[in-house]
Amino acid sequence: DGGITQSPKYLFRKEGQNVTLSCEQNLNHDAMYWYRQDPGQGLRLIYYSQIVNDFQKGDIAEGYSVSREKKESFPLTVTSAQKNPTAFYLCASRGTGGSYEQYFGPGTRLTVT
Amino acid sequence: LAKTTQPISMDSYEGQEVNITCSHNNIATNDYITWYQQFPSQGPRFIIQGYKTKVTNEVASLFIPADRKSSTLSLPRVSLSDTAVYYCLVANTGGGNKLTFGTGTQLKVEL
Numbered sequence: 084d085g086g087i088t089q090s091p092k093y094l095f096r097k098e099g100q101n102v103t104l105s106c107e108q109n110l111n112h113d114a115m116y117w118y119r120q121d122p123g124q125g126l127r128l129i130y131y132s133q134i135v136n137d138f139q140k141g142d143i144a145e146g147y148s149v150s151r152e153k154k155e156s157f158p159l160t161v162t163s164a165q166k167n168p169t170a171f172y173l174c175a176s177r178g179t180g181g182s183y184e185q186y187f188g189p190g191t192r193l194t195v196t
Numbered sequence: 197l198a199k200t201t202q203p204i205s206m207d208s209y210e211g212q213e214v215n216i217t218c219s220h221n222n223i224a225t226n227d228y229i230t231w232y233q234q235f236p237s238q239g240p241r242f243i244i245q246g247y248k249t250k251v252t253n254e255v256a257s258l259f260i261p262a263d264r265k266s267s268t269l270s271l272p273r274v275s276l277s278d279t280a281v282y283y284c285l286v287a288n289t290g291g292g293n294k295l296t297f298g299t300g301t302q303l304k305v306e307l
Contacts, residue, residue, distance in 0.1 A: 125281075131295070177295070182245065185242065190238065192237070
């Protein structure tokens with residue numbers, strides 16, 4: 084089945100630790116995105132990548148880092164510099180062409196204590 | 197990128213038609229309008245996209261007036277399972293694939 088996978092579904096970390104969230108897609112999409120969602124709020128863009136080895140900061144990139152070494156993979160690292168890392172993280176991808184449809188993964192809920 | 201404005205919440209009853217309007221006054225010539233649905237603790241799901249006039253699929257209709265400064269998502273005969281948050285998103289390729297969501301509209305459907 085084609086789609087986007089995120090792992091793990093739930094993640095717990097101690098304050099001060101870096102943590103990496105996984106995002107993999109087998110849709111052959113060029114563009115990939117990371118969003119953060121806080122309770123009762125909308126989605127906020129962290130980073131996005133249009134193509135392998137290229138990525139741009141979104142609206143709330145501070146305290147996060149990404150890499151795009153492979154087309155299928157777009158991992159997000161939440162660093163200790165992120166002041167409020169506890170949130171629901173969503174990864175998405177989009178193909179080129181006439182559709183603007185983004186395909187979302189199931190999300191990772193990160194809790195930092 | 198065009199900023200979008202939607203009502204924070206709407207209430208409806210089963211079987212009714214629901215219309216959710218999104219304002220995007222600064223929409224550019226190359227921008228498309230897309231709508232997503234999100235259930236709690238899940239990723240958003242694409243519903244429909246359009247550029248002008250009317251678009252219809254098996255789930256919803258999208259109405260876009262000639263000036264394209266707003267759009268209306270129409271959900272026919274809603275059911276309890278349509279209770280969700282609905283997002284309007286303006287997208288274009290000129291923005292380098294940057295896609296930014298607004299705050300969304302919480303739709304609550306009751307019996």
